[in-house]
Amino acid sequence: MENEDIRRQFLCLFNSTTEFNNRFCSYKGEGTGAVRPIFSNHILKPERMPVENSVWGFGKSSGCFSSLYRSRYLKAKEYLDAPFEIVVDSANKPVCSAPIKPAIVKSFEEAGGAERPWALVLNGDSGKLPVPGEFVDAVITDPPYFDFVNYSELSDFFYAWLRSLDASSPLFSQKNSRRPGEVQRSDFRDFSSMLSKVFSECCRVMKPTAPLIFSFHHSRPEGWKAVADAIKSSGLKVTEVYPVYAELSASTPKAAAKEPITIDMLIECHKKNWNGESSRHITEKDCINELTENGMKLSANDLFVIRSGFGLLDQ
Numbered sequence: 001m002e003n004e005d006i007r008r009q010f011l012c013l014f015n016s017t018t019e020f021n022n023r024f025c026s027y028k029g030e031g032t033g034a035v036r037p038i039f040s041n042h043i044l045k046p047e048r049m050p051v052e053n054s055v056w057g058f059g060k061s062s063g064c065f066s067s068l069y070r071s072r073y074l075k076a077k078e079y080l081d082a083p084f085e086i087v088v089d090s091a092n093k094p095v096c097s098a099p100i101k102p103a104i105v106k107s108f109e110e111a112g113g114a115e116r117p118w119a120l121v122l123n124g125d126s127g128k129l130p131v132p133g134e135f136v137d138a139v140i141t142d143p144p145y146f147d148f149v150n151y152s153e154l155s156d157f158f159y160a161w162l163r164s165l166d167a168s169s170p171l172f173s174q175k176n177s178r179r180p181g182e183v184q185r186s187d188f189r190d191f192s193s194m195l196s197k198v199f200s201e202c203c204r205v206m207k208p209t210a211p212l213i214f215s216f217h218h219s220r221p222e223g224w225k226a227v228a229d230a231i232k233s234s235g236l237k238v239t240e241v242y243p244v245y246a247e248l249s250a251s252t253p254k255a256a257a258k259e260p261i262t263i264d265m266l267i268e269c270h271k272k273n274w275n276g277e278s279s280r281h282i283t284e285k286d287c288i289n290e291l292t293e294n295g296m297k298l299s300a301n302d303l304f305v306i307r308s309g310f311g312l313l314d315q
Contacts, residue, residue, distance in 0.1 A: 011166060013065065013073045015158050020053055020063020022157070027051040034062035044153065108132065125179075127197040131205040139202045139212040144183050146191050146223040192226035192233075199234035203271060212236060212269040216309075217246060217261050219301045224308040231269060231312070238312040239278045240268040243287060243305075245296075259299040265309030284310040 001007035024038040026047045035053055038044075057064025082099035089095045102119040105111045108131070111118045122130070126141075155177040163172035183194040202212050216227055231238060246264035270276065282290070288306060291298060298306075 008166075009073070011162060013068060014165070015162060016068045016072055017055060017063070017065045018158060018161055020068075021055050023047065023050040025051050025053060025063075037063060038157070039154075042154070044157065127194075127201050129201050129205055133204050134207050136202075136205045136210055137207060138210050139206060141198075141202070141212070141214045143195055143198070143214055143216065143227075144191075146188060146218055146226060188222040188226040192229045195226065195230035196233045199230050199236055199269075203235040206271065208271060209274065209276060210270075211239075213266060214269075215244070215246075215264045215266050217264050217305045218308075219259075219261060219304060221308075224311070227267075228312055235272055236269040237272050237274070238267055239270050239274070239276075241309040241312060242266040242268070243291065243309065259301040261299065261301045261305055262296075263298070263302045263305045265305060267309065267312060 001010065019037045019039065020035050022038055024041075024044060024047060026036045026040075026049060028034055028036045035051060054061055054064050057066035061067050082101075084099055085097040086094050087097045102117045103115070105118045105120050108120065111120060124130075159172070159177040163175075166172055183191065183198060199212070206212060216223075218224055218227075242265070243263050244266055246262055284307060287310070288298065288303065
């Protein structure tokens with residue numbers, strides 16, 4: 001394809017197709033989407049009976065180029081043309097907001113001359129942001145889950161295919177997807193150190209009253225200690241925690257776990273010298289009672305996640 005943008009978009013579509021066309025896929029059954037993709041597990045788990053899919057697809061094929069073109073590519077293009085947020089209306093129902101029409105800029109210098117709200121998309125090291133100090137109103141992020149998921153290993157499956165099709169791109173100049181600055185580490189001390197660099201940079205660019213909010217869960221104390229140490233060493237403090245329903249309990253890793261985690265903790269932080277009032281209005285005990293009274297079955301690991309999250313408030 002001569003048009004580089006379209007070619008990259010179709011590479012992205014091909015990348016989605018490989019998710020459903022490999023020897024890590026299995027058959028779910030009629031009326032269920034049919035093909036269980038590679039990410040039904042968060043590991044590269046070979047199937048005893050892998051399913052051979054149709055790459056290009058036909059009719060109502062599952063996970064094929066033609067079906068993903070309609071369900072992912074076209075929908076993504078529609079969203080890009082008129083992006084929106086999910087908001088709550090007067091009847092307390094989630095609805096789509098009016099389309100957001102920011103000016104897309106390539107630098108902060110260019111943003112200074114924008115005549116309307118603008119957006120700058122960056123792809124790089126979160127520990128070294130090209131952002132002025134005390135500039136950001138809020139930071140919303142989702143750090144890696146310590147040693148839960150080997151992101152690089154999972155990414156390499158797709159990286160190898162993309163690199164073979166776009167070898168001239170600087171994006172694929174390395175043999176694998178690993179990068180020196182990535183936060184993912186198997187040792188909790190290394191993980192904490194790398195996460196602290198990112199949080200410290202966030203602290204630098206945050207306005208004095210800006211919040212940093214991220215989600216986290218882990219079933220082991222080391223994961224929570226790593227996060228607590230990273231927050232403490234970065235000039236931040238935890239001011240509020242919120243338990244939220246996380247990944248679907250029907251997913252394969254959840255269904256196979258003896259004590260599955262279905263709770264994420266949203267952790268709100270501010271700069272250490274922030275003197276604002278916390279919006280916290282519920283205790284750990286009341287939180288657990290409220291969840292169970294509303295019909296939620298909490299596993300032992302769910303309870304551990306909630307208690308560990310509330311424990312960050314005492315750091």
